[in-house]
Amino acid sequence: MKEIKAIVQPFMLAKVVDALKQIEGLPGMTVDTDVQGFGRSLASGARDKITLDAIEYAKKAKLEIVVPDELADQVVQTILQHAHTGNPGDGKIFVIDVQQSYRIRTGESGADAL
């Protein structure tokens, strides 16, 4: 199992999620529509930003998607394609190995629990 964690521009989120929902077998996702951060280019040029304790953060949206290994590439490619504007601040995608997952209602574990 892999977790795809993606930070994207908030105004691109709906387009990204719509595209991800087309992927057959996508088990689910968690979305945080209101996160703050900065990348290499800091948040100075961001169109939507906030300042907390004299530090500027750009407003972003975060997706967390845990999938069977064989779906990871398709999820990454879909986000790359649909979150892209070509401007600074388009975001980042991280792919993380997931050791275990559990479905609370049934007690299933592993990929069966996704």
Ligand SMILES: Nc1ncnc2c1ncn2[C@@H]1O[C@H](COP(=O)(O)OP(=O)(O)OP(=O)(O)O)[C@@H](O)[C@H]1O
């Ligand atoms: N190394 C990182 N670790 C954790 N979060 C990150 C990292 N880099 C970027 N982010 C998150 O991704 C968001 C978008 O980053 P951003 O696209 O601005 O990166 P960048 O390196 O500055 O690239 P760009 O030149 O496209 O702006 C940041 O606001 C932050 O929330």
Ligand SMILES: [Mg+2]
């Ligand atoms: Mg940046």
